[in-house]
Amino acid sequence: MPISQHTKIARKLSEDLRLRPATLADAPLVAQMHVQSWVTAYRGILPDAFLDHELPAERAAHWAHRMTEIEAGAGEVLIAEAGETPIGFVCVANPDDSGSVLVDNLHALPGYKGAGAGSAMLRAAKAWARERGARQLHLYVLEANRAAIGFYESRGWQLAGREDDHMGGIDLIALRYTLALD
Template identity: 35%
Template sequence: MIIRSGGEADIAAISALHTASWRSAYDEILPAWYLDGPLPGDHLDRWQQRLADASSPGLFIAEADSVLVGFVYLQLAEDRRVIIDNLHAAPLHRGVGVGTRLIEAGLLWAANAYPGRSVYLEVFRENTAAIAFYERRGGRRTASGITRFEAGFEVPVYEYTWSSVGPA
């Protein structure tokens, strides 16, 4: 498996993996009408908007035999912390180190690009497997709240934080 920077050429593969990951991991968390309906279009639109102008320095791709098996996307948040906005492994590649390698790449990037800033993410409260994964990798639960989807539903979330990552 290799980890590389991602960009515009990866939009279709990222969007497809993102959708497959959500359908697999969130089938009992998000409404079926959303997962089976507008989700693929929403993901494609999101990735086209994010990556249309240039490659993103906070996008890392995991590939095995030249096939996308996971990705992580980080960006500077409005509050000046760094947010891990997406971290996904292909359903058939979970539990084999893809997520670990990607989160390590993301934290290293954040430490170098934004030294001293904390890194955080939001995770659905019912996603106990992801919560356990983040805790094993040093994330601390720092807040809770609600994520509101434009499609008209809400999901409770926890925030997990890696405090003040420094340069590598």
């Protein structure tokens, strides 16, 4: 039976995937990957005008500021690379007062979804949180982002609440998910 292209990509990722800490110089790369991910994942959820025209500048400004905070000790961003190719990133924030680490962002580029990069980044986020004495992880996912919800739920994350959110000029619902650390 022939090996599917997806299986080939997954096998290649397992051999070549590495995670490296991002630096302030990586802010444009992280912003670019964030845009690529949102344009695909949020098409039909957020307005096209926002995704196509406003998002690149908005994410560039966001990550320029956020990476300054990260470099000052607010958390960490890890960039997933397959060989020399950046394929995603995860951003984690220091534990809050309740001992929970926010997975602020986790994005695999569209061509690499389902190939194991997201799972590898989640494992790294768990390890990072445990090293800091955290008891759990939490994150927010848009209620309409069914693919992301399925990804997290299949990995044991539990729905913990709903919150109003506002993105791209529209009101949305963000779901809070948590994962207890063993």
